Amino acid sequence: MTRRSGTDLGSPDPQQELADLSEAGLLRTLKPLDSPTGPRVMRDGRELWNFASNDYLGLATDPELAEAFIEGVRKYGAGSAASRLVCGTLPPHHLLEEALAAAKGTQAALVFSSGFATAVGSLPALAGKDDVLVLDKLCHASLIDGARLSGATIRVFPHNDTTKLARLLENIRAKQPAARVIVITESVFSMDGDLCPLTELIELKDRHGALLFLDEAHAFGVLGPRGMGLAAELGVKDRVDFQMGTFSKAAGLAGGYLATTTAWRDLLVNRARSFVYSTAPPPALAHAAMTSLERITSSDGDHRRKQLRENIAVLSAGHPSPVIPVLLGGNEAALEAAARLETRGFLVPAIRYPTVPRGTARLRISVSAAHPPDAVAALASEISPM
Structure with a gap:
């Protein structure tokens, strides 16, 4: 990407960078909806079937x-007003964490303001400069950023390639x-929609004395008994050291x-900077998440x-x-297909680099029960003709 001086001091010119992005077919813009989210939405005065959201x-x-x-707002107010370690911990936060741990079959759980905050706070709290984080090549940006912030040595294995991972772990040890x-891996990969080989990963991490950090963001609510994810579906949740997830997808909320x-949870309370130094999620959100969890685990x-x-x-x-991805390769091809749909x-997004590797631009279809x-x-x- 080229840069052009904006002043005599040589400040980068953002307009040139934006022009470069546009020329490469990589410019993003915000396009507000004219309606609430849902299976049917309004944009620019047109009604569209929404196959873009993770609901x-x-x-x-x-x-x-x-x-x-609404009930949570009435009972606990609009905001938490402080970080959890100061005075921002309120009854719904504890109740939600207890219910989550029970549903996930773990000793404890800790709630963050977002899935991104969970990743970038947890990984630096769990590992440091003398440690090694081994990521699947297609891990989400939040996991990559969290790994970088940790200061640990980062190694990457080709997507779902357990043979390469085995060699990496042998060399590291x-x-x-x-x-x-x-x-570090995802149970359902966010852009390809495929699953990780979880049983094989668990066997490898056990063999080499490693830990497993599993991002269940796109599996929570969707896979397994009572919607508790891929680890629950395969009956191995007690062998996964860290189960990460979000309330922003199948749960219909945020966090x-x-x-x-x-x-490990107590260590995160002390070291996870996105937890320690961030105002607690609104108590009403935690209260609503309890209802969402009940709905997810019910008939x-x-x-x-x-x-x-x-x-x-x-x-x-x-x-x-x-x-469900529809691979088209080029950025313009993906943009044209999305515009045509x-x-x-139909509202179906075009996904391009850096969200996916270069040359793999695609449509990303998100299906809902609704x-x-x-x-x-x-x-x-x-x-079908694409």
């Missing part, structure tokens, strides 16, 4: 969840037998969490997951998650 169970506009949020080694042992949650699986199958038979009444079958079938007809 996998259709809870973001659920009346019961909205009422729980040979050179740094006392290091804390953490393998993040890490479920782990009491000792209603089971019904929504069944409808979600049926909708996924219409678009991509056998696909394991509600994230919008003219046909999508009616006829809308899903209509989108399937639109994308």
Whole structure:
């Protein structure tokens, strides 16, 4: 990217950088909706089927969840007013963490303001300059940033390549037998929608004395008994050291969490900077998240997951998650396809570098249980020629 002086002092000119992004087909702009989110939205005066959001169970506009949020405001006020370690810890925060730990089958859980804050706070708290973090190449940006902030040595293995990971762990242990080694991956990868080989990863980390940090953001509410994720689905949740997740996707709200042992949780309370130095999430949000968790783990949650699986199958038979990519390669091809779908009444985003590797620009379809079958079938007809 070129830079042009904006003053005699040589300050970078943001207009030139924006022009470079535009020329490369990588410029992003904010495009507000004219309506609340949901399976059907308004943008620029047009009604569109929304296949862009991560509201996998259709809870973001659920009346019961909205009422729980309002009830939380009435009971606890609008904000927490301080960090959790000062005076910002309120009853809903503790109740939510206890309920999360019980649902995830762990000793404890800790709630953060977002999934991004969970990653960038937890990883530097868990590892330092004498340690090694080993990431899947397609890990989310928050995990990459958290790893960089830790100061630990970072190693990367090709996506889901357990053979390469095994060699990496062998070499790391040979050179740094006392290091804390953490393998970091996602259960459902956010741009490809595929699953990690979780059982094999657990066997490898156990064999080499490592820990496993599993980001269940796109699996929470979607996979496993009562929607508790891939680790629960495979019956290995007691062998995953750190289960990260968010309330911003299937739970229909906002916020993040890490479920782990009491000792690790207490260490995070003391060291995770995004927790220690950030105002606590609004208590009303935590109160509403309790209702969301109850819905996710109930028979209603089971019904929504069944409808979600049926909708996924219409678009991509056998696909394991509600994230369905349509790879197109070039940035312009992806942008043109998204624009064409919008003219046909569908909101489907074009995803480009750096969110995905260069040359792999795509449409990213997000399926929800709230999508009616006829809308899903209509989108399937639109994308079939692509």
